[in-house]
Amino acid sequence: MGSELRQAFSVIRKAPELISPAAPTPKEFKKLSDIDDQEGLKFHVPSLFFYKNSPSPALEGKDPVKVIREALSKALVFYYPLAGRLREGDNRKLLVDCNGEGILFTEADANVKLEHFGDEIQVPCPYLDQLLYNVPGSDGTLGCPLLLIQVTRLLCGGFILGLRFIHTICDGFGFMQFLKAVEEMTNGANSPSLTPVWQREILNARDPPRITRIHHEFEPVKNSRDIFLNMNLDDMAHKSFYFGPKEIASLRHQLPFHLQNCSRFELITAWLWRCRTIALEPDPDEIVRLSFTASARGKHYNQLIPPGYYGNAFVYPALCSKADDLCRNPLEYAVELVKKAKAEINEEYVRSVADLMVIRGRPKYTSEGYFIVSDNTRTGFDEVDLGWGKPVFGGIAGALLIISFYLKYQKRDGEIGSMVPICLPLSTMEKFQEEMKKMTEAPM
Known part of the structure; x- marks a missing residue:
């Protein structure tokens, strides 16, 4: 099915929108840690999730785009720095402008079923560009959305979730923690079971700083x-x-x-x-x-x-x-x-x-x-x-x-x-x- 799918596969996307926290959040600046603030972490990490049409009874007949959009907005109330933008402070120190501007979200529809992907449901996926649209100007470090998301409905009722985060703001475990909060919101929770912790100062340099290992x-x-x-x-x-x-x-x-x-x-x-x-x-x-x-x-x-x-x-x-x-x-x-x-x-x-x-x-x-x-x-x-x-x-x-x-x-x-x-x-x-x-x- 691979070559046939490549010829037939197409995605229709709506205009990208910004999703902000569902409730008012603090307007403040938060510094990143000196482990976060590494030149080598200033890159965006894309991921893909393929889902069958198997909703829970509570979500039967619901639109996954609407459900996920609302859950993201609720989760951002607790993870509000993710809705902000990176800025540079003194000595190029990165910090988050928690302005609630929002994360980028794209709604899309594809003309295929999940089964048509066959063995191509793995990495590297040849359709990444269609399933996670790189909105122009969104893939920088300063002043760009920290999260980019696309939900693509499939003809079978399943869907594909594409996500991209800038590594500077969190690692894989941190990003997974946010996704678990989104998961809990889709299941009706009002707050995440694990309270998010910022405290980036715990991984800041010592005073005075001293290099004690070979790097x-x-x-x-x-x-x-x-x-x-x-x-x-x-x-x-x-x-x-x-x-x-x-x-x-x-x-x-x-x-x-x-x-x-x-x-x-x-x-x-x-x-x-x-x-x-x-x-x-x-x-x-x-x-x-x-x-x-x-x-x-x-x-x-x-x-x-x-x-x-x-x-x-x-x-x-x-x-x-x-x-x-x-x-x-x-x-x-x-x-x-x-x-x-x-x-x-x-x-x-x-x-x-x-x-x-x-x-x-x-x-x-x-x-x-x-x-x-x-x-x-x-x-x-x-x-x-x-x-x-x-x-x-x-x-x-x-x-x-x-x-x-x-x-x-x-x-x-x-x-x-x-x-x-x-x-x-x-x-x-x-x-x-x-x-x-x-x-x-x-x-x-």
Whole structure:
């Protein structure tokens, strides 16, 4: 159905509108934290959610566009900073102008049924531009809406929810917290069960700031060959790769006994980094780096982040290797590096990142020889029930140039695994796929 759908698929959109909080909210300025206020987080993250026509009894016959629009407006009363706009204060410090201007919302209708999408209900979705219209002027940082939303009705009665948020304002867990509030509003709640917490000052730099850890993610690599620099996006390939029980078992079989208990994340991350580096064919002596998002939430951080906090609460430490060492050594070499880097992340590392942002003027991570991964398999995107049941698929819509997101994915036969979208130059993707194939060919 893929090629037939591409020829027939069309979306009719109404003019975008602004949705403001349903009740008066404070007019004030709120500063972001020094973890939020990173140059590397000034990008927009799109996501898609596909829903069947299976409304709850209370929503039988209701229009999902109207239901979601009203729920968003109610949720924004409690998350009113999301209805504001980012501004720059002294020393380029970002803050939110809580002016209640609103989030951008587009109502749309498509001429297909959910079943017509077939296996294309995953990432990357070839119809992202139609399902999440990039309203001109909406994708900047300063003065732009912080959320962009499109609800597209389907002929079968199902619908597709497209969402985009600027990463500066929240991380995946924070955004999910807002979506859960919207979910509760669609089910008749008057307030969210988890009270949102701003308190961005808890992740501000110390006084005086002091860098106490090594941060390879912010250190430029000399004599590095960045093949992504100035690359035409039309020359990029965007594909997803699935890691289920069979694939994980195959990878684990390649490790020595003392590493058999490594996590799925460590295994997948090490494998992807190695395969990607082999495919890119860097100079043997070039230093390549891998970053992974490490959350500061939970008991390991002495409850540093309070329940309800919806700001960015993570760092992305980098580990380094000579390209030749990574490519020529067996998989265990990369797994050991990932495990070691994870073990070194603690509250002091988070504090050191915040301090570095202030001391060095908020540098962006250096992209040369770099690969960043973010595990979203436990974020809960696949469980967002807006009154029509859980989505057939729900998650971030794809990879960025050097950033890949791990997504929870359920196959048609019910098997659950991780789907990982990858962006690579066209000339490199074929080599990458050859390396990936070796995973399933490894003896068990």
